[in-house]
Amino acid sequence: MRNTINLLFLTCAVIVSCTRHQPADAIFFNGTIYTVDNQNPVVEAVAVKNGRIVSAGKLPMVKEMAGTSTQMIDLKGYTMTPGFIESHGHFLGMGMNNLELDLLSTTSYEEIIQMVKEAAHRARPGEWITGRGWHQSKWDSIPKPAFRGFPIHEKLSEVSPDNPVYLRHASGHAGLANARAMSIAGVNQLSVEKLQHEVNGGEIIKDEYGNPTGVFTENAEKLISDKIPLPDEEKNYKAFLSAVNSCHANGITSFVDAGVDARDIDLYRKAIANGDLKVRLYVMLSGDEADLLKEWYAKGPEIDTVNFMFTIRSIKLYADGALGSRGAWLLHEYSDRPGWYGNIVTPMDTILSISNEGLKNGFQVCTHAIGDRANREVLDNYEKAFAKHPEATDPRFRIEHAQHIDPDDLGRFAQLKVIAAMQAIHMSSDRPWAIDRLGDERIKEGAYMWQSLLNSGAVIVNGTDVPVEPIDPIACFYASVTRKTLKGVPEGGYESEERMTRDQALRSYTLDGAYGTFEENVKGSIKVGKLADFTVFSQDIMKVDESKLLDTEVMMTVLGGKEVFKNNNY
Ligand SMILES: [Zn+2]
Numbered sequence: 001m002r003n004t005i006n007l008l009f010l011t012c013a014v015i016v017s018c019t020r021h022q023p024a025d026a027i028f029f030n031g032t033i034y035t036v037d038n039q040n041p042v043v044e045a046v047a048v049k050n051g052r053i054v055s056a057g058k059l060p061m062v063k064e065m066a067g068t069s070t071q072m073i074d075l076k077g078y079t080m081t082p083g084f085i086e087s088h089g090h091f092l093g094m095g096m097n098n099l100e101l102d103l104l105s106t107t108s109y110e111e112i113i114q115m116v117k118e119a120a121h122r123a124r125p126g127e128w129i130t131g132r133g134w135h136q137s138k139w140d141s142i143p144k145p146a147f148r149g150f151p152i153h154e155k156l157s158e159v160s161p162d163n164p165v166y167l168r169h170a171s172g173h174a175g176l177a178n179a180r181a182m183s184i185a186g187v188n189q190l191s192v193e194k195l196q197h198e199v200n201g202g203e204i205i206k207d208e209y210g211n212p213t214g215v216f217t218e219n220a221e222k223l224i225s226d227k228i229p230l231p232d233e234e235k236n237y238k239a240f241l242s243a244v245n246s247c248h249a250n251g252i253t254s255f256v257d258a259g260v261d262a263r264d265i266d267l268y269r270k271a272i273a274n275g276d277l278k279v280r281l282y283v284m285l286s287g288d289e290a291d292l293l294k295e296w297y298a299k300g301p302e303i304d305t306v307n308f309m310f311t312i313r314s315i316k317l318y319a320d321g322a323l324g325s326r327g328a329w330l331l332h333e334y335s336d337r338p339g340w341y342g343n344i345v346t347p348m349d350t351i352l353s354i355s356n357e358g359l360k361n362g363f364q365v366c367t368h369a370i371g372d373r374a375n376r377e378v379l380d381n382y383e384k385a386f387a388k389h390p391e392a393t394d395p396r397f398r399i400e401h402a403q404h405i406d407p408d409d410l411g412r413f414a415q416l417k418v419i420a421a422m423q424a425i426h427m428s429s430d431r432p433w434a435i436d437r438l439g440d441e442r443i444k445e446g447a448y449m450w451q452s453l454l455n456s457g458a459v460i461v462n463g464t465d466v467p468v469e470p471i472d473p474i475a476c477f478y479a480s481v482t483r484k485t486l487k488g489v490p491e492g493g494y495e496s497e498e499r500m501t502r503d504q505a506l507r508s509y510t511l512d513g514a515y516g517t518f519e520e521n522v523k524g525s526i527k528v529g530k531l532a533d534f535t536v537f538s539q540d541i542m543k544v545d546e547s548k549l550l551d552t553e554v555m556m557t558v559l560g561g562k563e564v565f566k567n568n569n570y
Contacts, residue, residue: 023065023068024047024048024055025050025069026048026071026073026561027065028073028534029059029063029074030074031075031077031079032078032079033046034506036526037526044058045057045058045062047070049561051531051532052531053527054528056526073563075536078538080534080536081534081535081541082511082534083251083523083533084251084252084473085461085510085516086247086255086464086466086473087516089255089256089463089466090257090259092236092257097132099238099242101131102132102133103133104469105133108140109143109151112134112156112167116156116165117159120165123163128163128164128165129164129166130167131168132167132170134169136149138429143155147205147208147215150174151213152207152214153178153179153212160178161179161180168221169325173322174218175215175225176214176216179214185223187223189209189210189211192210200219201321202217202218202343203217205217217321217325218321219343236263237267244278248278248564248565249565250471251537251554252471253279254513255279255280255282256282256284256463256516257282257283257284258284259316260285261289272309277310279559280310283314285314285315285316287365288346293357297360297361300362301362301363308522313362313364314363315354315358317366319346319367319378320343320344320368320371320374321342321343323434326340327342328404329343329344329371330342332442334437336436341373342374351367351381352385355382355385358385358395365382366399367398367400368400369401372405372409372446375404375406375409378399382416383412396515396516397417397419398418398420398421399420400421402420404442404447405446405449411456413453413458414453419515419516420458420461421461423469424477425464425475426465426468427479428483431485431494432485443495448483448495451498451499451500454504459512459515459516461513461515462476462505462512462513463509463513474537474552477505478546480499480508481499483495483496510524510525512524532560533558534556536555536557537553538551538554538555554567555570
């Protein structure tokens with residue numbers, strides 16, 4: 001008995017002395033805190049120490065961890081969630097986009113011409129003017145002249161006769177060049193047929209007289225983009241820093257970078273050495289770099305199990321193009337282009353062999369597939385590889401976008417445990433015109449099938465594909481739960497039965513996002529022991545009226561217990 005009492009006394013003393021000598025670094029309180037932890041879904045306060053969560057629950061309990069040095073962070077009634085995970089974006093693309101002409105919000109071709117005109121005045125002689133993010137479906141009217149719905153280069157060439165211009169489409173699968181850029185690339189009426197012949201999977205769009213219109217799709221884009229001098233190291237680094245800031249300002253604490261090469265990896269290593277990597281990066285190796293893959297197969301994945309800041313354990317492939325430029329690979333012809341089925345970007349036997357190598361060498365494979373044919377082919381090849389490598393028990397292969405799936409293939413995601421990396425915001429932006437490409441029946445039965453996939457047991461990870469869309473997770477969350485455009489139409493949403501619930505949408509951006517990178521045990525929910533990554537919103541995104549959801553602001557972003565962003569209105 002005495003021993004028990006002694007032991008009890010000793011234990012108490014240890015606990016008291018622990019709390020006394022090792023107080024929490026910070027305690028977050030006075031807000032609504034959604035944990036995404038089923039055991040404890042809403043808590044009053046969270047304590048953090050050394051970058052980890054050490055207590056989460058009722059305020060009096062969490063306060064036990066307070067000491068004189070503990071920073072008390074008043075959430076002022078705001079709403080806190082686990083740090084948001086962008087599950088598919090292009091990190092340096094986003095940063096570079098911040099440095100280029102940003103055409104994402106342009107609403108007419110005229111506006112773009114004006115921006116290029118001003119840029120041409122500022123540019124050095126011969127300097128390239130680049131921009132990204134235009135989309136003809138976002139314009140108030142079709143430009144004149146236009147061809148197949150796309151603009152023609154003439155006006156662009158007029159305002160910038162001496163500076164080559166290349167403006168990439170929001171989808172990332174097409175671009176518009178001016179005359180100077182085409183002349184540098186040797187594209188003209190005489191050469192166009194020959195060049196078209198050499199392009200594998202892509203199109204130099206020509207008008208009815210055979211003149212190139214300035215629009216290049218898929219692999220044809222390389223004719224122009226290969227001529228643009230690569231940004232130097234300094235510009236790349238600027239882009240990197242700008243990307244980190246964009247993440248913080250948007251509440252993003254983890255980012256999945258969908259396709260990097262050796263140069264990008266060098267840049268990231270430099271940033272780590274400089275202490276500038278302040279977002280958890282999970283990068284996919286670009287699958288079209290054969291030497292890079294070889295190198296990584298030999299050395300195996302690099303998994304950061306100490307700081308969880310930088311991990312390389314996956315490979316990015318492209319099965320097809322995008323729907324906007326009619327590059328998505330379909331089982332049946334396009335509704336608005338008879339006889340056309342889209343583009344195969346990577347041969348299927350390459351996808352199979354990389355899947356096999358991935359399983360053999362411990363790499364996750366993530367394949368871009370938009371059209372129903374592309375999705376089926378990728379599932380088929382994944383299935384073959386899984387059958388050949390039963391020893392790989394938890395490969396978590398992913399299909400990036402998984403936009404349009406034949407009803408026969410829907411259940412295969414759950415069956416094969418293939419993750420659907422979907423970007424809800426794409427539905428919001430694309431659904432109004434996607435119906436032209438696919439027609440009523442295919443849209444209703446197979447496009448953006450979130451609830452059907454979730455019901456079947458598949459995991460969806462959410463994101464924006466930034467810079468295809470702005471990185472804003474609030475717009476994407478809104479799209480996930482409403483299936484409306486950002487203008488709030490249509491009433492009730494498109495195919496509303498496929499909406500996510502708010503719980504599902506939150507999970508897709510947090511815990512399920514972490515599952516998509518094998519990190520669900522260290523992040524994605526607010527739970528003792530996990531990384532202290534949090535996003536603080538101005539209002540309760542789980543309860544606020546749908547019509548007010550888009551007014552939500554990110555108030556604070558916390559990475560590893562440290563504040564990395566605070567809104568001026570906080
Ligand atoms: Zn992408």
